Amino acid sequence: MDQKKIDEILDDFDGSHETFRLYKDRLVLVLQEILNKSEIPTDSISGSLMTRGDLRSSLSQDIVSYNSFSEVEGVVSIRVVLMFHDDIALTAELLKREFFIEPLQLSHNESLEQDRFGVSINKFFLMVSEEKSGQMEYARFSSLKIVLTIRSTFQDAWFGVKEKFVQMARSGLIGEGNMNQLAQVSYLIKMADAELSRIRFSLDEKNQKRQVQAPPKEVVHIRTEKQGNKVKENTVQNKEVSHFNDGKPEFSEVTMRTFRDNLERFILDDQTIRNIDRNISDYYDTALTYNDEFVDTLARMYSNARIIKTDSIKEALDNGEPLVREMMKHLYDDIYQKRSEYIHKGTCLLVMFFILLAKTGSVDIIRRHVGGHLERTGISDTEFANNILLYYKKSAGTLKDGT
Incomplete structure (x- = not known):
């Protein structure tokens, strides 16, 4: 100027x-x-x-x-x-x-x-x-x-x-080299950020369970029958339903990016995921393409990874499940980009797997298929399954904040 x-x-x-x-x-x-x-x-x-x-x-x-x-x-x-x-x-x-x-x-x-x-x-x-x-x-x-x-x-x-x-x-x-080390520190802080949110979520969940187990009761005395000079008094106990803050805006959508961030900590140092990463990288020479062939190839590699599966989940992957393809849009800022620094391609596949598990709506099915991914986390398979279902429901816009 x-x-x-x-x-x-x-x-x-x-x-x-x-x-x-x-x-x-x-x-x-x-x-x-x-x-x-x-x-x-x-x-x-x-x-x-x-x-x-x-x-x-x-x-x-x-x-x-x-x-x-x-x-x-x-x-x-x-x-x-x-x-x-x-x-x-x-x-x-x-x-x-x-x-x-x-x-x-x-x-x-x-x-x-x-x-x-x-x-x-x-x-x-x-x-x-x-x-x-x-x-x-x-x-x-x-x-x-x-x-x-x-x-x-x-x-x-x-x-x-x-x-x-x-x-x-x-x-x-x-x-x-120092800046590369700093990037590693960034990732550790990012994990701590996600962990802090998980702790908050876990505490909120425990408080809600406590409310359900011991709900406050409202006692209503109703004078209904007159017997001679005495009035019989009936007691009715009504369970009080928990109310959430309606003043907060609805979770119209929680993006799959947030979903991915919360899953990353479950798959660190997992050898199976490393192998999948390597296979996908070799197959595509790190050039990612967003199309049905890519999804089908991931499905075939998923089959060879020896992760426990059900026929319905395998079929959904092989058919290029629309929700899986929608996942790709959120996992990659640019679906045609040639490399991704933060998103492991094996992570992408595993998240697809969890999404399809969550679609069943069954905690038991998810628990049976998480395999050894929880060994280092200190979290129970039931808690993990409940988290997966909650994130999936939020991503579909079916829950309000706090529910």
Whole structure:
């Protein structure tokens, strides 16, 4: 951009700085109120405002050319840090009730970043909704486009660590080998993030079972019969049904990506899966193709892997089960990509296997077919089967949050 245009935008920024500051402070308070009411466990909500120096540097380096200050994005940034990563999608849906929110388009480098650990993909543009833009307190903010980031506590911690190392790499203080080691740390933190959510889920499940085993009872005394001077009193006990927070948005969809993340920890270091990975890689030379032939080939390799199976599951795989093909869309950002850093192809196959097991709706069937995949996890086959069924039902949009 030419210097004259930069100076014009900076002058407009100076004149609008106070408006942006007020809006930042207001947004933080509004988001705190919304999340407090929703009872979503939140670590922190904070806002930041570009300084004049930040904006000047951005305009000087940015490859995008702006015609006016109103086109500049990210002058105000809001960061919401949640305790659990599986509340991120829920929070985004919740905020859509109050604001206009759209996913932020990632740059090519961000979308290919190997160790992003989900940090980059949880960015959104937030604007005043059409309904609120007519309200006096929001009218002057209606044209402002805010960058909203929603992270888990682990993601937020990882982002800070990674930024430090990236700066060191740019300064030549660390090499590529160190960055590869850092990517391994990223994966460990990612596993810890998923484990924290699993612990929360397990505790919630135990509390719900406790409620079912010892439900509160409502005693109703009904005076019904008169015998002489005495009134016979009948006692009726009604079981009270548990109620969930209807104020939370529905889980209209929990993506298979989340499903995959929760399954990864069950298959680490599994030799069978490594063999499947190797066979698929040899067969396709790492070039993945999304078509029926690919699904059928996976089915044949699945048969040769000696995983316990039933005829109905084998038949579903051989026929290119539509749900399995739908899985592929969620497992790979680009179904034609030639390599995937985080998604093992054998993992993909195993998830297909679990999906088809879950379709039976039977805990017993799932328990019989999990094989030796639970040996290192410390989780019972019954608990694993129940988890699989719950994730499958959520992915089909059949459950509400908390049910």
